[in-house]
Amino acid sequence: MNLRRDVFQAIADPTRRAILLLVTTQAMSAGAIAANFDSARPTVSKHLQILTECDLLLQKPSGREVFYQINAQKMKEVADFIEPFRSMWDNRFNKLETLMKQYKPTK
Amino acid sequence: MESKTKISAEEGKQELWIKREFDISLELLFLAYQEPNLVEQWMGTKVIKLESKKYGIFQYETTDPKGNKHGFSGVIHEFVPNKKITRTFEMENSVFPVQLEYLEFEKLSDTKSRLNMQIIFKSVEFRNQLMALPFAFGLNMAHNRIEEIYKK
Secondary structure (H helix, E strand, O other): OOHHHHHHHHHHOHHHHHHHHHHHHOOEEHHHHHOOOOOOHHHHHHHHHHHHHOOOEEEEEEOOEEEEEEOHHHHHHHOOOOHHHHHHHHHHHHHHHHHHHOOOOOO | OOOOEEEEOOOOOOEEEEEEEEOOOHHHHHHHHHOHHHHHHHHOOEEEEEOOOOOOEEEEEEEOOOOOEEEEEEEEEEEEOOOEEEEEEEEOOOOOOOEEEEEEEEEOOOOOEEEEEEEEOOOHHHHHHHHHHHHHHHHHHOHHHHHHHHHO
């Protein structure tokens, strides 16, 4: 099985996607991540292990704990991760353009 | 249809460029940034405060599908009508540090204009994380669709 397929399988799991979403905004310890799920701690650990093995998560030691954070570089390889960001702005600007084309000064 | 919005984020740099050409005049484009009720309509956020002037404050608020409120705010440092806006931008109650935004408005013709937006972040890491946000949210919301594709 090639690595690329592994990565896609990694993000196909709802819990792992939820984990990626959590750590997008901040690095979190395994305990803090697990606290967000009903699953048993070992189950969450297994998910973290898979995501780390696929390089989607980076581990950062902090004192006695290990913090997990998203590996934006790897996400970029999986899919063009800038595209949703770009289309968010594109949608906004399209709205601006449509709005201002219809704009009538009130004065 | 080709998308008119271009994003450029060079490897290893803590900045980001957003460029867009509009089929509206420079004056209309600038007005869309200046008037609170217009900002509200195209940004899709509630505008609590927008003082379009030097050292003016702006405060926006959005409500997510779960009903949680998210605040965005900043201070305007330069406000030159039809030319530029320089401001800080901050996502309240988030781990993201304040970012600096340079907005330049350009006239291309009487009915065309361009916006160049440069955003400077505290670190490369924060820039990448911010750009990954819509991707991660998209993953979560569109998970059923992704599942269908990858289970084949």
